[in-house]
Amino acid sequence: MTLFVGAGTVLNVVTVLVGGTVGLLLGARLPDRVRDVAMAALGLGTLSIAVLSVLDVQDPALAEAVGAGAALVVLGSALLGGVLGALLRIEERLERLGHRLRALLLRVGGTRRTPGDGEAGEHRFVEGFVTASLVFCVGPLTVLGAVNDGLGRGIDELAVKSLLDGVAAAAFASALGSGVLLSALSVAVVQGTLTVVGALLGDLLDAAQVAALSATGGLLLLGVGLRLLRVKEVPVGDLLPALVVAPVLVALVRSATG
Template sequence: MRGLGTLINLVTVAVGGGLGMFAGDRLPERVRRTIMQGLGLVTLAVGIVGLEPLYDPAAGLRRFIVLISGIILGGLVGEALRLEDRLEGLGSRLQRRWSSDPGGPGNPGHAREATTENRFVEGFVVASTVFCAGPLTVLGSIEDGLGISIRSLAIKSALDFFAAIGFASVYGAGVLGSLVTILVYQGGLTLAASLVEPLMTAEVIAQLGAVGSLLVLGIGLRLLDIARVRIVSLMPALIIVPAIAGAVEAMFL
């Protein structure tokens, strides 16, 4: 079912936000850290499993060369456009835009002292940015729309569940307002991907799954604090790798 990943994500954010509003800060930091580490390990495992197209005896080497080429070109394009820096800057500007003191919406003390209206707006902006700006949103929505897998959105849903608990414990009901943003943005990406599916061959989809899984591995490394891979700057590879794969298939296969 196309869009199932987004529906799961909406449910986890709604439940997590509700728990956060009632539970407050009762979940110890060590518990949150352990859970995040567990999710990081699961993310690594999902990324490794998704690299299966590279293991094909007949096409594996060709796909590996295409993947390397696309990742390098994608990284060059992403860094030239400063995608990672721009996305981080956007999040910072959105937070400052709705901040009523220098502490900003990321400051729990500030959030608790703000008016009810400000807390709602801040919770909405912060949660919407975190839940929709990450690479798993784009990658997962594309995979879901093309019918490849909902694994990426399943991982995102688990991460968003615990993030929603934390945000809602500070900002309150505004976090639940981000459900609208998730539905419109993530659902729109899924719909767009489903519309271009007729143009996708089995080989192109296999290569897209491989490059997506490689980026998921990078996310796992970030969650485990092993390496801060600049995932967003590598995301042009999601377009470049399938394009190269399609060109190679048209010329030689």
């Protein structure tokens, strides 16, 4: 059966909403210790996925394209992307968006903040939105899956990602609350845009650029894992432009050395 273009993103949005809702229903019944363990497990799992992605720096196609400088390309992408993201204040804007979405929901729902729902409750909501958005929108499956969907190659990658995101959304929501549900909006915007790009521009990335993107995405996921484990609040949002810089840098290095 042929699915419509964008079906993968629709599926992903639905699984995040369903998983997040299940997590909210379970979260109120779980003791804090269980939720803390769930967050630690997610942090460790994110780190393990990140390491596997970073190892793509050893991909033969990338080595052939840029020679021995593959690691430098990935690090340079993270550095340049981080500087650009810091100048654009992407992390700050994401947090601001989280605050605004929460305020909008309160107005639409006709509810007001209670004394116990002050800064701590707002911080938890925003943390849930930002953290889940970063986890669900950073990584090679997001880019490759959405682009392949746009190219009409099927939704296999996004189907796998949807399953993983649904499980993660349940764990996130149980620990961080309702802000996680709004990460579905981030998934819709990011993957929807990439799907349109794939449909309009056709084949975008070659094997070397995909490997650089994957390794750079792994670095960003390392930052997300450290945040989940409360080791360090890495501004992963500011590093997001690195995902754009990586394939461009590969093309520049290849043309300069070719």
